[in-house]
Amino acid sequence: MDNSLQARLLPLRHQIDALDEQILDLLNQRAMTAQEVGKVKQDFDLEGPVLKPEREAMVIRRLQALNKGPFTEQAIDAVWTQIISTCRGLESVLTVAYLGPQGSFSEQAALEHFGHAVTRLRCDSFDEVFRAVEAGQADVGMVPVENSTEGAVNRTLDLLLNSPLKVLGERSIKIHHNLMSQSGSLEGVTRVMAHPQALAQCQAWLTQHYPKLARDAASSNGEAARIASQDPTVAAIAGAGAAQAWDLQIVASGIQDDPQNRTRFLAVGAIETLPSGNDKTSIILAVPNRAGAVYDMLAPLAANKVSMTRLESRPARTGQWEYYFYVDLQGHRNEPAVAQALSDLKKQVAFFKVLGSYPSQ
Numbered sequence: 001m002d003n004s005l006q007a008r009l010l011p012l013r014h015q016i017d018a019l020d021e022q023i024l025d026l027l028n029q030r031a032m033t034a035q036e037v038g039k040v041k042q043d044f045d046l047e048g049p050v051l052k053p054e055r056e057a058m059v060i061r062r063l064q065a066l067n068k069g070p071f072t073e074q075a076i077d078a079v080w081t082q083i084i085s086t087c088r089g090l091e092s093v094l095t096v097a098y099l100g101p102q103g104s105f106s107e108q109a110a111l112e113h114f115g116h117a118v119t120r121l122r123c124d125s126f127d128e129v130f131r132a133v134e135a136g137q138a139d140v141g142m143v144p145v146e147n148s149t150e151g152a153v154n155r156t157l158d159l160l161l162n163s164p165l166k167v168l169g170e171r172s173i174k175i176h177h178n179l180m181s182q183s184g185s186l187e188g189v190t191r192v193m194a195h196p197q198a199l200a201q202c203q204a205w206l207t208q209h210y211p212k213l214a215r216d217a218a219s220s221n222g223e224a225a226r227i228a229s230q231d232p233t234v235a236a237i238a239g240a241g242a243a244q245a246w247d248l249q250i251v252a253s254g255i256q257d258d259p260q261n262r263t264r265f266l267a268v269g270a271i272e273t274l275p276s277g278n279d280k281t282s283i284i285l286a287v288p289n290r291a292g293a294v295y296d297m298l299a300p301l302a303a304n305k306v307s308m309t310r311l312e313s314r315p316a317r318t319g320q321w322e323y324y325f326y327v328d329l330q331g332h333r334n335e336p337a338v339a340q341a342l343s344d345l346k347k348q349v350a351f352f353k354v355l356g357s358y359p360s361q
């Protein structure tokens with residue numbers, strides 16, 4: 001029996017080729033079915049983007065529940081996000097706005113959430129992201145709302161307060177910082193550039209490994225990578241996407257001081273999301289400045305057995321109320337317990353706004 005490497009590999013590779021043909025055929029059948037769905041939506045004159053966040057979440061969760069492995073749950077999420085993205089793109093291509101430049105963590109979050117079959121609209125600020133979506137230049141926007149080490153992203157909180165857009169999804173990504181340069185070494189490099197937050201998140205590592213390297217602030221990590229791609233004396237700290245985007249070589253990876261460093265992003269758009277079976281609702285509240293007001297504010301949640309997953313406060317600049325409270329609840333606003341809690345809450349607060357209900361990640 002021929003037991004050489006080739007002899008053993010060949011039949012397995014034939015098997016993989018045959019399986020790939022079946023997968024390809026099934027993918028095309030799925031794509032044609034999605035096109036049919038697109039036609040039905042057109043026939044019923046459904047306005048707005050074809051995006052149905054709750055349906056996308058349900059498709060992926062159902063497969064994760066059915067899965068027997070060895071394909072992992074994360075792989076199912078990543079692969080089906082791409083499949084759905086492509087199918088959605090055959091109905092109508094979604095335009096996603098986010099803070100650029102190329103290779104930014106916002107871009108990573110946007111593509112991990114909506115897949116690659118989208119039109120990318122890179123913006124210079126979070127304000128511009130909201131403006132682009134409000135003006136209809138983009139269907140959805142992706143903005144960071146909190147970082148596990150740095151806390152809330154205040155500008156995003158302020159924009160959510162004043163925008164008519166709804167939150168339609170969330171995506172938390174690991175913030176994995178890399179040191180990168182043109183050559184892949186630090187020879188000839190005299191300074192390291194990054195956004196101040198990234199420099200802060202890597203300061204212990206830099207002090208330990210490269211105490212003599214000057215540290216300079218850039219407007220974003222992507223911008224630092226762009227500068228490093230043109231200046232061999234500069235190294236940048238950025239995500240792996242930026243190394244790829246600017247053709248830089250990674251000198252050291254995972255250099256953030258907190259290995260669990262994560263940022264949570266919100267997807268926003270002019271879309272009301274229906275219940276998916278596992279949802280969150282984000283609201284903003286303000287209470288009058290009197291003793292016990294915050295306690296009273298939260299009582300309807302406990303009374304209706306609605307769990308709060310996050311509470312963030314932000315100074316109100318009206319002079320009239322002290323703080324806005326950003327609250328995330330478990331459940332969809334259409335679920336009876338959440339609906340009751342929201343209606344009770346509304347009666348006793350000075351300000352009340354539902355930002356949206358959306359599938360939990």
Ligand SMILES: O=C(O)C(=O)C[C@]1(C(=O)O)C=C[C@@H](O)C=C1
Binds near residue numbers: 053083084085
């Ligand atoms: O079910 C739909 O409404 C579709 O358009 C199909 C599909 C999919 O590929 O599964 C694509 C886009 C939507 O956001 C949701 C799901």
